[in-house]
Amino acid sequence: MKRISSTPRPGWKAFAESVGFNFHTFDGEPYWDESAYYQFSLEQIERDLEEPTEELHQMALDLVADIVRDEKELAQLAIPEKFWDAVRGSWQSQQQHLYGRMDFSYNGSGPAKLLELNYDTPTSLFETGFFQWVWLEDQLMRGAIPQGADQFNSLQDKLQQAFSELNLPKPFYFASVAESIEDKGTVDYLMDIALQAGLDCRYIPLEQLGEIDGQLVDLDGFAVQGLFKLYPWEFMLQEDFAGTILTSQTQFIEPLWKSVLSNKGILPLLWQKYQGHPNLLPAFFDDGGPLQPGWVRKPLFSREGANIELVDMCGKRLTQSGPYTDSGYIRQQLAPLPEFAGNYTLIGSWVVGDAAAGICIREDSSLITKDSSRFLPHLILG
Amino acid sequence: MTTFKRSKTARLIMMAPAAGMILAGCGEKPVEVQVFNTPDECAAYYNPPAECKAAFEQAKALHPQVAPRYSSKTECEADFGSGQCETAPVLAANTSEQPQQQSQQSSGFFMPMMMGFMAGQMLNRGGMTANPAQQTASASRNPVPSQPLYKSRDDRTTFRTATNTAVATQPGPASIRPSAVQPKPAMLARRGGFGAQAASRNTSSYGG
Numbered sequence: 001m002k003r004i005s006s007t008p009r010p011g012w013k014a015f016a017e018s019v020g021f022n023f024h025t026f027d028g029e030p031y032w033d034e035s036a037y038y039q040f041s042l043e044q045i046e047r048d049l050e051e052p053t054e055e056l057h058q059m060a061l062d063l064v065a066d067i068v069r070d071e072k073e074l075a076q077l078a079i080p081e082k083f084w085d086a087v088r089g090s091w092q093s094q095q096q097h098l099y100g101r102m103d104f105s106y107n108g109s110g111p112a113k114l115l116e117l118n119y120d121t122p123t124s125l126f127e128t129g130f131f132q133w134v135w136l137e138d139q140l141m142r143g144a145i146p147q148g149a150d151q152f153n154s155l156q157d158k159l160q161q162a163f164s165e166l167n168l169p170k171p172f173y174f175a176s177v178a179e180s181i182e183d184k185g186t187v188d189y190l191m192d193i194a195l196q197a198g199l200d201c202r203y204i205p206l207e208q209l210g211e212i213d214g215q216l217v218d219l220d221g222f223a224v225q226g227l228f229k230l231y232p233w234e235f236m237l238q239e240d241f242a243g244t245i246l247t248s249q250t251q252f253i254e255p256l257w258k259s260v261l262s263n264k265g266i267l268p269l270l271w272q273k274y275q276g277h278p279n280l281l282p283a284f285f286d287d288g289g290p291l292q293p294g295w296v297r298k299p300l301f302s303r304e305g306a307n308i309e310l311v312d313m314c315g316k317r318l319t320q321s322g323p324y325t326d327s328g329y330i331r332q333q334l335a336p337l338p339e340f341a342g343n344y345t346l347i348g349s350w351v352v353g354d355a356a357a358g359i360c361i362r363e364d365s366s367l368i369t370k371d372s373s374r375f376l377p378h379l380i381l382g
Numbered sequence: 383m384t385t386f387k388r389s390k391t392a393r394l395i396m397m398a399p400a401a402g403m404i405l406a407g408c409g410e411k412p413v414e415v416q417v418f419n420t421p422d423e424c425a426a427y428y429n430p431p432a433e434c435k436a437a438f439e440q441a442k443a444l445h446p447q448v449a450p451r452y453s454s455k456t457e458c459e460a461d462f463g464s465g466q467c468e469t470a471p472v473l474a475a476n477t478s479e480q481p482q483q484q485s486q487q488s489s490g491f492f493m494p495m496m497m498g499f500m501a502g503q504m505l506n507r508g509g510m511t512a513n514p515a516q517q518t519a520s521a522s523r524n525p526v527p528s529q530p531l532y533k534s535r536d537d538r539t540t541f542r543t544a545t546n547t548a549v550a551t552q553p554g555p556a557s558i559r560p561s562a563v564q565p566k567p568a569m570l571a572r573r574g575g576f577g578a579q580a581a582s583r584n585t586s587s588y589g590g
Contacts (some may be wrong), residue, residue, distance in 0.1 A: 129389070192395060212570025235579035239579060304590050
């Protein structure tokens with residue numbers, strides 16, 4: 001695993017905008033960053049990332065089966081009691097799931113350490129599946145990277161296959177928060193792939209979803225029978241239409257049981273069941289006491305690095321503010337992100353259905369990866 | 383053959399406008415539908431009876447959802463004629479599974495009786511299949527759902543949709559613009575029940 005400086009392709013911004021990638025720059029700072037790329041060996045990809053991803057995914061699914069039957073654990077995960085039956089039902093009726101992403105701390109040797117599961121609303125999908133793929137093809141064509149370079153990125157192929165196999169209701173709706181162009185970009189990409197897979201896709205701003213007699217309806221008042229929602233389950237379960245989730249005849253992607261996995265509480269539960277597994281870090285539900293050096297505190301529900309507190313090995317404290325202060329916390333042993341040329345590097349590893357589907361790389365100037373952390377492409381050589 | 387760890391292709395058809403997938407609203411082509419009083423009449427026009435029945439059932443199911451609603455029987459009959467109105471049911475969440483229960487529970491509103499139905503272009507008329515090439519592009523979106531038709535008090539020959547669009551004055555084939563006959567539910571939905579957490583947290587993304 002190496003970080004290699006590289007010359008950005010001339011005109012890449014114009015190309016990005018022509019394909020709807022309007023958030024390549026974030027508050028004036030680069031988000032997509034091709035001034036460097038990461039190079040992995042095939043062994044690093046397959047042995048250290050792909051295989052552990054599939055194994056951890058199976059371990060997590062096995063754990064869901066336990067958790068949905070255990071009221072104490074459902075309570076620990078702060079899932080409202082009113083929805084326990086529905087969460088259990090969604091798992092036991094095997095409601096289908098589409099995708100997820102796990103985040104790793106990995107420096108090229110030794111086991112990758114699982115930092116968290118993003119199993120409900122993972123983003124940076126377009127950047128991974130499409131834009132990073134185009135970067136590789138482009139740079140191969142220009143001779144800017146070694147011939148024979150490959151990329152761990154079958155994300156779009158696997159998503160298209162999943163959409164064609166899922167047997168989703170027609171029409172199938174996609175919803176995101178209207179004002180978030182980043183989320184709209186992610187949903188547009190998924191809709192594009194779904195369209196290629198033959199689905200009848202409709203977009204509806206999340207806030208515009210309607211309700212008639214307990215049924216979610218679209219803008220014309222017709223029943224929404226299938227819905228991809230890029231919006232966290234933990235929010236939906238406490239909003240005005242929460243009760244509608246229980247009565248509406250709607251197939252949700254991701255299904256309600258994903259609320260068990262997209263929850264930092266899954267980390268201590270994984271550690272309880274698989275203590276000592278090489279890809280897991282010790283983790284516990286937080287008792288509220290001061291953090292010891294070498295530990296991280298994370299809210300049960302947070303996104304994009306928000307509200308995380310860590311104390312490094314030397315006792316230096318680092319915190320990230322944010323809007324997720326209203327849930328419980330967990331603490332996890334610190335596996336500091338590796339440093340490359342002054343940047344801290346995080347690896348996101350995608351899962352589509354139950355298969356590993358590629359990686360994405362984020363860099364930040366701090367140990368906490370955030371929404372604004374830069375996205376860098378990668379390649380496989382040798 | 384080398385196995386690659388990356389997608390074979392990664393193309394976009396909707397996000398990249400250059401690809402030419404533009405769903406234009408103008409220049410809309412009319413499509414042929416069929417209009418009947420009853421499923422038997424439909425079958426008499428050399429349509430497969432099973433398809434006639436299916437189209438009729440689809441229209442009948444849509445009827446309580448799209449028929450115009452009136453707060454009194456008198457108001458309804460003023461538009462549709464004496465004895466031509468019925469009570470409108472409450473729509474349960476899972477209407478498809480409990481049609482019986484649904485129709486027993488009155489909403490307190492009145493609606494006109496269904497006087498006929500329009501079959502979308504799904505009918506395989508007299509064994510003559512519609513041009514399959516024509517079917518794929520537009521018909522994959524099923525532009526004209528089978529739907530109930532009504533007749534107003536002062537014009538007992540014209541078939542009208544629930545939104546009062548005149549579609550035919552006699553049974554049989556009719557040519558219509560799909561956008562003019564899209565059924566719209568008569569009920570008002572509550573909206574804005576999701577998204578409050580996003581508004582209160584104000585971050586750039588609600589994914590992660």
